[in-house]
Amino acid sequence: MAEFQTVTKADDLEDGDMKAFEVGGVLIAIARIGDTFHAFDDTCTHEQCSLSDGGDLEGIIVVCPCHSSEFDVTNGDVVAPPADTPIRVYEIRLQGDDLQVKV
Amino acid sequence: MTRDAYVIVGANLAGGSAALTLRDEGFDGDVVLIGEEPHPPYERPPLSKEYLRGEAPFAKSLLKPRADYEAKGIKLCLGVRASRIDSAQKQVELDGGESLAYDKLLIATGSRNRRLRVPGADLPGVFDLRKVEDADRIRGQAGPGKKAVLAGMGFIGAEVAASLRQSGTEVTAVEMASGPLIHALGLEISKLVEGLHRDHGVELVFEERVARFEGSGKVERVVTDAGRKIDCDFVVVGVGVEPAAELAAGTGVAIENGIVVDEYCRTNVEGIYAAGDVTNHQHPLIQRKVRVEHWQNALRQGAAAARSMIGKPTPYEEVHWFWSDQYDCNIQYAGFHSEWDETVTRGNRDERSFVTFYLKGGRVRSAVAFNQARDLRRSISLIRAGVRADPEKLRDPAVDLRKLVA
Secondary structure, eight states: OOOEEEEEEGGGSOTTOEEEEEETTEEEEEEEETTEEEEEESBOTTTOOBSTTTOEEETTEEEOTTTOOEEETTTOOEEESSOOSOOOEEEEEEETTEEEEEO | OOOOEEEEEOOSHHHHHHHHHHHHTTOOSEEEEEESSSSOOBOSGGGGTTTTTTSSOGGGGBSSOHHHHHHTTEEEEETOOEEEEETTTTEEEETTSOEEEOSEEEEOOOEEEOOOOSTTTTSTTEEEOSSHHHHHHHHHHOSTTOEEEEEOOSHHHHHHHHHHHHTTOEEEEEESSSSTTHHHHHHHHHHHHHHHHHHTTOEEEESOOEEEEEOSSSOOEEEETTOOEEEOSEEEEOOOEEEOOGGGTTTTOOBSSSEEEOTTSBOSSTTEEEOGGGEEEEETTTTEEEOOOOHHHHHHHHHHHHHHHTTOOOOOOOOOEEEEEETTEEEEEEEOOSOOSEEEEEEETTTTEEEEEEEETTEEEEEEEESOHHHHHHHHHHHHHTOBOOHHHHHOTTSOGGGGOO
């Protein structure tokens, strides 16, 4: 049964930042865009590069560093190839200062 | 009233991208995609990399599964060669005698590998790389205990060398320049690529050309113009490509280093468009015609041509971009330079983690990055804006490149 797990503090991330965390055995990237947070699979569906390590956030789009695949962090949709499979996104919420993700 | 028929010759990345874009943009006439290969459109970068190494199935290289074309009412004519275009009658003639009428035609016939015209080039075991079957043949020969010679060390040579080394094959590369990728990336970067390959055990022979292949029944040895003999089990030839523009001959379409098109992918003949590797395209940012051999150009220019065809033209002015993965080194390039007067580097070349900017007249024309994709991506807007850049800010990794676009 999926549950919210505390992953990190909101202050851990600045606006425009992304970091990866292992949550329930899954590598999840958390991105901060302004005051909203998004959680998604850190692993690009093209060639399994890390999106957070060297990738870029352009608005709500995450760009993979390896070959520039683009995903919408709000729903995981592929915005630009070469990836053609969406990434999973996860529910994320702020409880006080804690960022919690449901895996 | 019959429906308009748009015919695309070239069931590859450019042609496939165009066909799909026609439907996405609302074209409801007939769309016919003709391809010489028996496969639906697929991308070629994996053929020298993960597909060659057997790490990814062919299905992953497809632009879209075959069923998607059917679902969108795109007719695929695969394994069929277009032999002639009759631009007066607006027909495409196919091998086998059939003719297809068109209202608009997109030529996306791509590149053709240059051949080494030397004795023995037809010996079994002398391969080149363009199609998925070529990659299958090469993979079939590779492995521990096998020796390969690469004729030419451009991007294909460098990537195939890396993939073969990773499969345990012994590799010797013969390149007529003084290093790999000098023309594309300059001497300094060439030295880094050279070092990368030496570190992985590639034997490098520079400033020599293949004079002939020798062998009985199959290739057994390569002989260079300096008389050097290199024993081998197989050869991969990568000596560049030419635009496959011959289909346009006789149509009145201007051909010069490819099919000449404007920034809307239009040729000089009304109703005939071209996209991808085959084009010599007028580029608004570079302000002249250019021909490139990039995956991204095929994809985006194919889409741009489709939009022009249906009357929604926007100038195609993408900053060109490509990648080359060699071993665990991710090399990326953005822009287009043919000459530069200074380079500025951010990061550490010895650690293979840097971006080098090529400037002309103080403006960044292009950039190459080793394992620094984020900054390379951020350079694209700098290149597009064409602003003068402060070399110190380019050099300083703490400076966000996005802020340099005034």
